[in-house]
Amino acid sequence: MGGIKRLGDVTLIQLSNLDSNIYLLGDTVIDSGTGFNFTRLYQAFKMLKMGFSDIKNIVNTHGHFDHIGGNGYFIDANIAIHDADADIVENGDVKKSYAEYYDGKLNPRNVNRRLKDGDTINVGKLDLEVIHTPGHTPGSICLYDKKSETLFTGDTVFSDGVGRTDMPGGNEEDLSASLDRLSGLKVKALLPGHGNVLVLESSKTLKDIMATQPAGSND
Ligand SMILES: [Zn+2]
Secondary structure (H helix, E strand, O other): OOEEEEEEEEEEEOOOOOOEEEEEEOEEEOOOOOOOHHHHHHHHHHHHHOHHOOOOOEEEEEOOHHHHHHHHOOOOOOEEEEEHHHHHHOOOOOOOOOOOHOOOOOOOOOOHHHHHHOOEEOOOOOOEEEEEEOOOOOOOOOEEEEEOOOOEOOOEEEEOOOOOOOOOOOOHHHHHHHHHHHHOOEEEEEEEEOOOOOEEEEEEEHHHHOOOOOOEEEO
């Protein structure tokens, strides 16, 4: 596993099965992986004719280690994460981030923007609406660009299932309420925190997409 995929204005970098998907949009990354795979990340950036210092903004979909561990490579970037998970980044919390479980280290890092539901993040041509979707963690978010019907889902929804709730901060009732909230969104591109992306010929509601998913949950 590993590689670079171009998806219109978005570039997907995949490093390993453990690392979150890293989405690159201009000078912004959505999630940063574990930080374990420096060489692969460095090579991916080199292939894109970029360096880590070109990244000025990081948006973390939630505070789990496999999504925030790579933040440390982007020292020139401002970090945005939902208010409810922001302390994990600021404290370098190895328990709540699950870093401990991976034997990972997490340097405390200042959060520049504590996101809340309804905020908008402008990234190039995309106007990403922050949708607070607790359940996988208290501060999990999805990001939705209405115009292109692009939905970044973090670990809340995958192309083949939904996020797990048995990790620190997980809550099944919250997840189910979050999924209800997302279900009416029209989606043409589903860009999850792990695994395959889903790009459709014509848009479907998230509810219809999820109806065709196999039962079970994922990371
Ligand atoms: Zn997670």
